[in-house]
Amino acid sequence: MTPALRELEALFPRGLLRQPGELVAYESDALTAFRARPLAVVLPESHEEVAAAVRWCQKHRIPYVARGSGTSLSGGSLPVEGGLVIGLNRMNKLLRLDPKERIAVVQPGFINLQVSLAAAPYSLYYAPDPSSQPVSTIGGNLAFNSGGAHCLKYGMTSNHVLGARVVLPDGETALLGSESLEGIGPDWLGLFVGSEGLLGIATEVTLRLLPRPEAYHTVLAAYDTLEKAGEAVAAVVASGLLPGAMEIMDSLAIEAAEAAVGAGYPREARALLIVELEGETPQVEAEARHLERVIRDSGAYEVRVAQSEAERMKIWKGRKAAFSAVGRLSPDYIVQDGVVPRSKLGQALAEIERLSERYGLRVANVFHAGDGNLHPLILYNGRVAGELERAEELAGEILKLCVALGGSITGEHGVGMEKRAYMPVMFTPADLEAMRRIRRAIDPLELANRGKMFPGSEAKPLSHGPHPLEKAGVIARE
Amino acid sequence: MSSLRPTHPKEVQEAVRSHPRLLPRGGGSKPALSTPRERQVALELIGLSGVLEYNPGEYVVVARAGTPLSELEALLKAHGQYLPFDPPFARQGATLGGTVAAGLSGPMRNRYGGVRDFILGVEFVDGLGNLVRGGGKVVKNAAGFDLPKLMVGSLGRLGVLTELAFKVFPYPKATATLEVAFPNLGEALEALYRLAASPIELYALDLVPPSRLVLRLGGLPEALSPRLERLERFLNQQGERLQGEAEEAYWEGVNDLGRLGEGYLVKVALTPRRIPTLEARLGAAPRRYMSAGHLLYLAWNEPLEALDEALRAEGLPGLVLRGVVANPRIGLNLEGPFGLKVTAALDPQGRFERYAAPN
Ligand SMILES: Cc1cc2nc3c(=O)[nH]c(=O)nc-3n(C[C@H](O)[C@H](O)[C@H](O)COP(=O)(O)OP(=O)(O)OC[C@H]3O[C@@H](n4cnc5c(N)ncnc54)[C@H](O)[C@@H]3O)c2cc1C
Numbered sequence: 001m002t003p004a005l006r007e008l009e010a011l012f013p014r015g016l017l018r019q020p021g022e023l024v025a026y027e028s029d030a031l032t033a034f035r036a037r038p039l040a041v042v043l044p045e046s047h048e049e050v051a052a053a054v055r056w057c058q059k060h061r062i063p064y065v066a067r068g069s070g071t072s073l074s075g076g077s078l079p080v081e082g083g084l085v086i087g088l089n090r091m092n093k094l095l096r097l098d099p100k101e102r103i104a105v106v107q108p109g110f111i112n113l114q115v116s117l118a119a120a121p122y123s124l125y126y127a128p129d130p131s132s133q134p135v136s137t138i139g140g141n142l143a144f145n146s147g148g149a150h151c152l153k154y155g156m157t158s159n160h161v162l163g164a165r166v167v168l169p170d171g172e173t174a175l176l177g178s179e180s181l182e183g184i185g186p187d188w189l190g191l192f193v194g195s196e197g198l199l200g201i202a203t204e205v206t207l208r209l210l211p212r213p214e215a216y217h218t219v220l221a222a223y224d225t226l227e228k229a230g231e232a233v234a235a236v237v238a239s240g241l242l243p244g245a246m247e248i249m250d251s252l253a254i255e256a257a258e259a260a261v262g263a264g265y266p267r268e269a270r271a272l273l274i275v276e277l278e279g280e281t282p283q284v285e286a287e288a289r290h291l292e293r294v295i296r297d298s299g300a301y302e303v304r305v306a307q308s309e310a311e312r313m314k315i316w317k318g319r320k321a322a323f324s325a326v327g328r329l330s331p332d333y334i335v336q337d338g339v340v341p342r343s344k345l346g347q348a349l350a351e352i353e354r355l356s357e358r359y360g361l362r363v364a365n366v367f368h369a370g371d372g373n374l375h376p377l378i379l380y381n382g383r384v385a386g387e388l389e390r391a392e393e394l395a396g397e398i399l400k401l402c403v404a405l406g407g408s409i410t411g412e413h414g415v416g417m418e419k420r421a422y423m424p425v426m427f428t429p430a431d432l433e434a435m436r437r438i439r440r441a442i443d444p445l446e447l448a449n450r451g452k453m454f455p456g457s458e459a460k461p462l463s464h465g466p467h468p469l470e471k472a473g474v475i476a477r478e
Numbered sequence: 479m480s481s482l483r484p485t486h487p488k489e490v491q492e493a494v495r496s497h498p499r500l501l502p503r504g505g506g507s508k509p510a511l512s513t514p515r516e517r518q519v520a521l522e523l524i525g526l527s528g529v530l531e532y533n534p535g536e537y538v539v540v541a542r543a544g545t546p547l548s549e550l551e552a553l554l555k556a557h558g559q560y561l562p563f564d565p566p567f568a569r570q571g572a573t574l575g576g577t578v579a580a581g582l583s584g585p586m587r588n589r590y591g592g593v594r595d596f597i598l599g600v601e602f603v604d605g606l607g608n609l610v611r612g613g614g615k616v617v618k619n620a621a622g623f624d625l626p627k628l629m630v631g632s633l634g635r636l637g638v639l640t641e642l643a644f645k646v647f648p649y650p651k652a653t654a655t656l657e658v659a660f661p662n663l664g665e666a667l668e669a670l671y672r673l674a675a676s677p678i679e680l681y682a683l684d685l686v687p688p689s690r691l692v693l694r695l696g697g698l699p700e701a702l703s704p705r706l707e708r709l710e711r712f713l714n715q716q717g718e719r720l721q722g723e724a725e726e727a728y729w730e731g732v733n734d735l736g737r738l739g740e741g742y743l744v745k746v747a748l749t750p751r752r753i754p755t756l757e758a759r760l761g762a763a764p765r766r767y768m769s770a771g772h773l774l775y776l777a778w779n780e781p782l783e784a785l786d787e788a789l790r791a792e793g794l795p796g797l798v799l800r801g802v803v804a805n806p807r808i809g810l811n812l813e814g815p816f817g818l819k820v821t822a823a824l825d826p827q828g829r830f831e832r833y834a835a836p837n
Contacts, residue, residue, distance in 0.1 A: 100671055101749060124675065145620050152537070152617055158624065159595045166816075174816040181772040182747035183581065183631055184795040185812050187594055190627025191820065194620060200816075214677035237535055240558055240648040279679055282708070286701040339616045341536050371618040408619040415621055426621055427611065434610040434824065435623045441823035442816070453622070 004060045008040065008084075011052050015043035015090065026085045029070040029077040031418055033388075038065075038079035043087045047165065047173070047203040053086050054201065055171035063450035066201045068109060068137030073335055074410070075417025076144060076196055080450050086201065088139050094118055095204065102209045103162060103179055108139025108202050115207060124209040127154045130412070131320060138205050145194030147412030149245040152370040154210075156412065158193040163206035166192065169199075169443035179206060191438075196414055197449040199442050213244070213278035217288045218312045221300035222269035226250055226365075229271035230345045232298035233369045236275060237342065239294050241287055244278040246370035250349075252329075253322045253366045253377075260325035263318025266302050273300070273369070274319055319366070323377060326364040330379035332388070334395050337413040338402030342372045351401055352376055359394040361387070373411035374402070400425055415453045423455050481520035487601065487609055487640040493521055494638060495607035500829055502634040504544060504576030507567040508799040510742075510806045511580055511633060515831065523575055526640060529553060531615065537646050538598065540615055543575030543639040550574065560649040562590040566735045566775075575639040580799065581631030582745065584733055585682035586694070588769040590647060593630055599643030600626040604636070605825025615643045628820070631797075633806075635832050636824045650696025653681065654706055655725050658717035660689040663757060667771075669713055670750060674770040678709060682729075685767040687757060693717075694729070732766070735799070739764035739777030742801035744785065746774040746809070748794050759788040782808065805833050 001009070009016055017023060018040050028035045039062065044050045057064045063083040070077045079085050092109035099122035104115055112133040115126035129148035130136055136146070141157045142164065154160075163177035177189035192199055223229045229248050236243060249257065249272045254265050265272055275295070277287050288305075295303055306312035327333050340348045349365060352374075356363040362379040376398055380391040399409045399422045409415070409422045423432060436454060440446065482497075484490045494500060502521045503512040514520045523544035531540040534557040541550055547561075547568040554560050564584030565577040572582075578600075583592035590596075599613035602625075612625025629639060660666040666689040673683060673693070682694035695705055710716050720728055735743055741763075748756070750771025763785075765776035778785050782803060789796045789809030796809040821832060 099675070101751060102675060122675070123677075145624070147618060147620070153590075155591065155595055156618065156620070158627065159591060168816060170815075172815055174814050176816065178747065179749050180747045181587075181769060182583070182592060182745075183594070184745070184747050184797045184807065184809075185581075186632040186636060186817060186820070187581070187627045187630040188814075188817050188820065190594055190624055190630060192816075193627075194624045211675055211677045234535055237537070240651065242648060280677060280697075280701075280705060280708075282701040282704045283679070283697045286698040290698070339614075339618050341533070341538070341616055343533060343535050368618070372616055373618050407616045408614045408621050410620045411616075411618040412620050419621075423622065426614075430608045431611045431622070434604055434608060435612070435625070437823040438623060438820055441819040 005040070008042065008056055011056060012042045012044070012049070015045065017041040017043070026067065026070070026079060026087070029072040029075060031073055031075040031078070031416070034075045034078050034417055036079045036081040038085045039082050041085040041087050043090050045090045047167065050086060050201055050203050051167045051171050051173065053084065054167050054169065057084055057447050058169065058171055058445070061445060061447070063447045065449050066139065066143070066197045068140030069135045071132045071136045072140065072144065072416055073337070073413040074415060074419060076414050076452060077140070078417050083450070088137065091203065099124060101179065104207045104209055106138050106205055106207065108137060108205060110138050112136050112138060112141055119209050123212045125212050126207055127160055127210050128157045131323070138207065139202050142193050142202055142205055143195065143197045144414040145412070147373070149247060149368060151368065151373070153242055153244050158190060160208045161189065161193050161205060162208050164189060164192060164202045165204035166200040166202050169448045174200070177206065181208070196416065196453050198439055198453060200448065215279065215281040215284040216312060217277040217284050217291070218306040218315055219275045219291060219295060220304045220315050221273045221275070221295050221298070222266040222302040223271045223273065223300055224269070226271040226349055227346050228299045229273045230349065230369065232273055232295060232300065233345065234342065235294050235298050236291065239290060241277070241291060243275050243370065245274065245276045247274045247319055248272065248365070248367055248369040249319065249322055250365040252362065252364035253326055256325035256329055256364065257318040257322040260328065261317050261321045263314055265318055274315060322366045323375070326366070326377050326379070330362070330381065332380050332382040334378045334391050336374065336376045336378065336395050336398050337410045338374050338399050338407060339411040340372045340374065340402050340405045340407040344405040344407070345369065345372060348374060348401060348405055352398060355394055355397050359390050361391055361394055368411070371411070372407065396422065417452055420453055420455050423453070481522050483522040483525045485525040487526070487603065490521070490526070490603045490638050490640055491607045491609055494603050494605065494829060498827070498829060500638070501831055502575070502579070502638045504573030505546060505571030507570040507572040508576060508580050510798040510801050510803050512576070513802070518831065521638060523638070524573065530641065534559060537617055538615055538643060539646050540599070540641065540643040541574055543573065543642055545574050547572045547574060547577060554646055555649065558649055559646045561596065561644060562647045563587045563593045563596050565593065566733050568733055569730070570734060570736065574642050578629055578639060578642060579632055579634050580797070583773065585684050585729065585768045587773070588683045589679065589681040589696070594627050596645045597626040597630060597642065598645055600629050600639060601641035602629065602637035602639045605827055605829045609640070610637065613643065617645050633831070633833070635821060635830050650681065652699035652702050653694060653696040653725060654702050655720040655728065656693045656695070656706060656709060656717040657720065658691045658693065658713055658715060660691070663687070663689050663754065665689065666691055667750060667753060670770055676712065678712060682768070683770045685753070685771060687765060735775050738766065738775060741777050741779035742782055743799045744776050744778055744808070745797045745799060746776070746789065746794055748772065748774055752792055752794060756788070756792050756794070759791070807833050
């Protein structure tokens with residue numbers, strides 16, 4: 001054992017993993033195509049221990065990666081080969097719940113869904129709802145500015161984080177934000193959220209809670225073309241309604257979801273649209289009448305309205321299960337996360353279909369139509385020579401398409417390792433240089449999550465596939 | 479004092495490169511922030527104006543930073559949309575860039591959020607004269623550092639804003655306002671807390687000291703009267719209702735924060751928990767708490783040091799918007815190593831005003 005490692009062992013007598021068998025679980029995240037063997041994993045239990053780990057890395061110039069539940073779909077929590085993993089799962093406490101001020105203060109390893117469960121007795125909830133919410137951590141959500149199905153109306157994680165205590169890469173502590181919804185001075189917290197673990201490690205996070213809506217109105221509409229479903233979304237928006245969620249599934253996704261959970265969807269539909277209104281009862285009732293007219297005029301051949309909470313949950317069950325269900329149709333798959341302006345949805349989908357034919361790979365589509373966030377799922381077989389490369393090329397084409405249509409390479413899964421090569425498609429050298437200057441000012445040695453977000457040397461993927469937790473049916477991807 | 483008036487981002491770049499000390503200035507509606515100090519050259523941005531992209535179906539608008547709020551809001555209104563963070567000083571010539579740099583939102587931020595929640599993209603000239611873009615022009619985006627949010631409240635310290643993209647929403651088809659008087663501050667605050675935790679969706683939830691709440695509802699016209707009645711039942715008391723043009727005019731009046739009163743005009747970020755003790759320190763200063771007690775605007779006629787001290791005693795940060803001051807940042811000192819390093823990264827030569835940290 002080297003002196004440096006002995007030092008680390010002294011710092012973490014109870015929380016150091018070194019054995020190959022212990023490290024395996026940390027070698028990759030949900031982007032299973034990438035693997036790297038870390039030097040060690042430490043499991044700090046306090047802010048001070050995180051700071052100690054970071055200082056140790058600084059002293060010995062060892063790159064490190066913070067890790068929550070390792071569900072990143074873009075390789076965000078992939079270790080640096082030979083670097084340290086700072087696993088935050090033991091820092092999983094709810095520190096304070098203040099229903100009157102409507103805030104929750106949690107440690108970074110606290111699980112997203114647990115926040116809403118803790119707040120439920122007070123009729124409050126935590127709005128950001130990534131599909132991974134039963135397992136993903138608030139620290140991971142914060143680092144990736146994670147989204148979910150309700151982003152158009154409610155925003156992303158960043159819009160619900162009020163403050164954070166962080167360990168900076170030099171081991172110093174910073175307090176960013178406050179408990180107020182308002183701030184004075186540059187929004188340092190706004191910069192920190194979504195920085196993918198490059199600017200420091202959050203050890204305490206203050207979250208904003210919202211009152212649970214009084215009423216929901218959930219509509220399922222079936223169409224004989226994907227285009228009509230897309231136009232329906234445009235019509236809903238044009239009518240001046242602001243639904244909490246608008247989601248579309250294509251026929252491949254419908255078929256798979258039906259086979260998996262039997263949500264009772266019309267199986268022959270080419271596209272399904274889910275629209276959900278929420279709010280005060282009299283307002284939702286009035287909006288529902290307007291929505292009914294819009295959907296009727298949109299050419300839906302079948303429309304169902306959830307008459308009970310059970311029916312509502314059933315509609316959502318199929319939607320939430322769609323991804324892992326499609327995944328079962330194929331040994332391997334890649335999920336993409338590009339965004340296009342809503343008016344370009346139809347064009348983007350048609351183009352994706354053409355690309356799918358050209359590459360000879362099936363692509364299923366399940367997406368957040370309200371905010372133009374596509375999630376094309378590219379199916380391939382890693383055992384067939386060349387298919388992985390073709391799938392990756394196709395994924396890259398889709399990202400470029402999204403940018404060309406005026407959108408983004410990622411709506412919620414982050415850049416991580418996976419999409420860093422595409423950053424120059426979206427940003428100019430001057431943009432990237434400014435971001436990099438910020439990064440280096442905070443972390444001159446670029447130890448924090450080295451090799452992520454910024455274009456650089458490319459690692460070679462092995463194969464893609466479901467996260468172990470998806471295989472176990474614990475979570476589904478969106 | 480000399481001033482420059484660029485009409486293109488390139489000219490902003492040249493200006494930054496050729497002047498060691500600059501202060502960007504939009505419409506001048508917040509003079510405490512836009513009056514050049516010693517040796518500073520004013521960089522007038524009203525020449526950098528105009529809406530660049532707007533497709534109402536996208537809920538996105540992109541405009542040059544010097545665009546007056548009033549111009550943008552008129553365009554949005556014609557399509558039944560608005561800036562949900564409700565920026566103040568629209569009729570006093572405020573620009574988009576000045577609004578973002580000052581980090582200002584108005585009463586209607588209560589419904590969907592403040593300027594930080596609606597900014598999507600930014601283009602700015604950093605202290606080296608580079609033109610930098612961050613964020614995007616779509617309503618959801620997670621690529622790269624969130625530079626758009628960073629610029630909120632930046633007071634020109636990190637760069638000169640040249641272009642901004644915002645998320646916009648449909649404006650409610652009908653609105654109504656209810657003013658409710660309470661016997662004392664304690665009861666008003668209790669009602670404020672109850673409302674904020676309830677599913678009742680208020681566009682504005684203002685507290686006008688000593689003990690009045692002003693509540694704004696919005697939505698479909700057919701649902702508005704039943705909702706007003708429910709609101710009164712919830713509060714266990716009737717209020718004074720305002721509707722139609724009088725209601726619009728009332729909120730237009732509130733939008734001009736200058737009308738609060740003479741003297742310094744100050745923004746304070748806080749939580750409602752601070753209000754009782756803060757109230758005891760503010761004396762007769764005209765003021766209004768917005769967004770369920772998270773935002774305070776007040777007019778101050780005493781020496782500024784007294785307010786600075788009061789805010790510090792409460793652990794609250796403040797920003798002076800109007801009045802002649804050496805440093806508009808008062809109250810709690812928010813400067814820390816993180817911010818200083820980011821500032822040095824974007825403006826290594828110190829061309830922009832950083833304002834000394836309040837002690
Ligand atoms: C089945 C499935 C469904 C998903 N659905 C969605 C979805 O709907 N929407 C969505 O947005 N994402 C989704 N994701 C992606 C993923 O769940 C999110 O990115 C999530 O936020 C990651 O959380 P985590 O705890 O697993 O973080 P990890 O994967 O462990 O880490 C993610 C990143 O955060 C950094 N990090 C972790 N903790 C901290 C901390 N305390 N401080 C600083 N940096 C930190 C890590 O270094 C890493 O870069 C899904 C993933 C899967 C597998």
